[in-house]
Amino acid sequence: MKIVVTVSNxxxxxxxxxxxxxxxRLDLGNFSFKTxxxxxxxxxxxxxxxSFEGDENERLKKIVELSKLFEYVDLEVDVPEWVFEExxxxxxxxxxxxxxxxxxxxPNYLSLKDLVENRRxxxxxxxxxxxxxxxVKKITRILLDYEKVVAFLIGEKYSFTRVLSIFLGxxxxxxYVLKPKAPGQLELNFVYDLLKxxxxx
Amino acid sequence: MKIVVTVSNxxxxxxxxxxxxxxxRLDLGNFSFKTxxxxxxxxxxxxxxxSFEGDENERLKKIVELSKLFEYVDLEVDVPEWVFEExxxxxxxxxxxxxxxxxxxxPNYLSLKDLVENRRxxxxxxxxxxxxxxxVKKITRILLDYEKVVAFLIGEKYSFTRVLSIFLGxxxxxxYVLKPKAPGQLELNFVYDLLKxxxxx
Numbered sequence: 001m002k003i004v005v006t007v008s009n010x011x012x013x014x015x016x017x018x019x020x021x022x023x024x025r026l027d028l029g030n031f032s033f034k035t036x037x038x039x040x041x042x043x044x045x046x047x048x049x050x051s052f053e054g055d056e057n058e059r060l061k062k063i064v065e066l067s068k069l070f071e072y073v074d075l076e077v078d079v080p081e082w083v084f085e086e087x088x089x090x091x092x093x094x095x096x097x098x099x100x101x102x103x104x105x106x107p108n109y110l111s112l113k114d115l116v117e118n119r120r121x122x123x124x125x126x127x128x129x130x131x132x133x134x135x136v137k138k139i140t141r142i143l144l145d146y147e148k149v150v151a152f153l154i155g156e157k158y159s160f161t162r163v164l165s166i167f168l169g170x171x172x173x174x175x176y177v178l179k180p181k182a183p184g185q186l187e188l189n190f191v192y193d194l195l196k197x198x199x200x201x
Numbered sequence: 202m203k204i205v206v207t208v209s210n211x212x213x214x215x216x217x218x219x220x221x222x223x224x225x226r227l228d229l230g231n232f233s234f235k236t237x238x239x240x241x242x243x244x245x246x247x248x249x250x251x252s253f254e255g256d257e258n259e260r261l262k263k264i265v266e267l268s269k270l271f272e273y274v275d276l277e278v279d280v281p282e283w284v285f286e287e288x289x290x291x292x293x294x295x296x297x298x299x300x301x302x303x304x305x306x307x308p309n310y311l312s313l314k315d316l317v318e319n320r321r322x323x324x325x326x327x328x329x330x331x332x333x334x335x336x337v338k339k340i341t342r343i344l345l346d347y348e349k350v351v352a353f354l355i356g357e358k359y360s361f362t363r364v365l366s367i368f369l370g371x372x373x374x375x376x377y378v379l380k381p382k383a384p385g386q387l388e389l390n391f392v393y394d395l396l397k398x399x400x401x402x
Contacts, residue, residue: 133370137345140369144338160399164368167361168341169334190398197391198361 001166001200004040004174005188006181007031015177018192021072023174025181026062027052033069040097041066042074048101049127049154049182063087067094074099075121084120096121097172102128103154106135109142116146123171126151127182130158143168150174152184159184163191166200202367202401205241205375206389207382208232216378219393222273224375226382227263228253234270241298242267243275249302250328250355250383264288268295275300276322285321297322298373303329304355307336310343317347324372327352328383331359344369351375353385360385364392367401 002020007013008028013035016022023040024031027050033039043059044050052059060079064086067073073087077100087094098121106112106128116124124146126139130153139151143165150170152161162184166173175188195201203221208214209229214236217223224241225232228251234240244260245251253260261280265287268274274288278301288295299322307313307329317325325347327340331354340352344366351371353362363385367374376389396402 136369140341140345144341157400160368160401163399164365167365167368168337186399194395198364198387199358200361 001170001195002038002172003188003191003195003201004172005177006042006174006185007177008179008181012177016188018188019175021172023074024070025050026066028181038071039069040072040074041070044074045076048076048099049103064090067091071095072097074125076100077115077119081120095123097123097125097150099125100127101154105129105131106138106153109138112138112142112151113145116142116149122148124149125172127154129153130155130161136161136164140164140168143170154182155184157184159186162186163194166195202371202396203239203373204389204392204396204402205373206378207243207375207386208378209380209382213378217389219389220376222373224275225271226251227267229382239272240270241273241275242271245275246277249277249300250304265291268292272296273298275326277301278316278320282321296324298324298326298351300326301328302355306330306332307339307354310339313339313343313352314346317343317350323349325350326373328355330354331356331362337362337365341365341369344371355383356385358385360387363387364395367396 004021004023005016005019006023008025021038022035023042026043043052045052060083067087072095074097098119100115135153142151150165150172152165162173175191176185177188205222205224206217206220207224209226222239223236224243227244244253246253261284268288273296275298299320301316336354343352351366351373353366363374376392377386378389
């Protein structure tokens with residue numbers, strides 16, 4: 001299990017000491033990519049909770065171009081097949097995190113199951129708006145039934161599902177330093193200390 | 202959701218400030234029962250991880266006798282029906298925590314399901330030895346499928362399942378002050394701060 005810190009500037013890179021992986025959010029800032037940690041490349045679109053509003057083909061081309069510098073690349077579930085293929089062709093060892101965001105609701109279990117079973121990425125990341133305990137149950141069942149899935153609910157009230165996900169075997173937990181990058185994201189040092197305390201780190 | 206502190210002496214009662222409920226372990230010490238918090242009465246037998254080695258009928262009679270002073274009473278799954286009836290007859294509002302301990306293994310899902318469906322207590326507490334991630338999955342499924350169940354794995358390595366249980370709706374989490382009373386029990390202030398941080402307290 002690895003702790004990811006999502007960063008928007010170089011200061012945050014420097015503060016991410018306790019993280020295993022840095023997620024560089026190129027829609028939020030510019031970076032030199034200098035770090036001895038593993039790196040995730042993400043250019044998040046506005047519709048998925050990011051800031052990128054440019055041309056989609058330009059975005060995909062930029063991702064392919066920069067991917068050589070990274071161990072992981074984040075690709076949303078609607079990204080066309082050629083991008084997945086191109087990335088794997090360029091670097092067999094690259095790990096693709098296929099991401100699904102839903103800021104309106106958490107779909108039912110069967111829809112989520114469908115998402116997982118049709119995934120093309122090495123890891124599937126599911127982030128959906130939490131409204132009730134039923135939503136907690138849906139993602140818990142997904143975590144029980146599938147491996148290499150990160151699944152949690154968006155929203156302050158459901159920040160605990162990020163920890164729940166790790167407890168149930170998720171390979172990654174996304175944290176912040178300085179400023180949360182998503183509603184309910186937890187702070188790096190808090191997560192590190194918690195996982196240390198319960199012996200998971 | 203309520204935080205329980207299991208105590209073996211008066212010092213621990215005084216240190217349990219952040220707890221909602223005090224579990225008085227009469228097999229471990231003597232008490233005046235002075236507290237403004239809710240109280241659980243427990244006389245744990247050696248076979249269930251406690252220190253009581255006396256006559257079983259004496260134990261049960263003592264539990265019935267003292268129960269008037271308590272909001273909750275802990276009765277193990279093999280305690281005869283008359284004790285449950287007697288407690289409810291004496292005090293309709295008393296909540297019985299029916300407890301199941303297994304220091305050898307975590308039984309399969311169907312056995313645990315059987316336990317839950319045949320419960321006589323208001324709350325069922327399942328504490329079983331954790332050996333693998335499969336055991337985590339078993340108790341997680343139970344927590345998803347039933348309400349008013351506390352289920353966690355015994356052992357340092359699985360202390361996180363105590364938090365997992367709360368995340369999945371368990372009504373109680375058992376903690377310690379000064380000294381753990383069971384392998385993997387978490388410290389009161391740590392649990393309080395964690396639950397506060399994720400908005401569950």
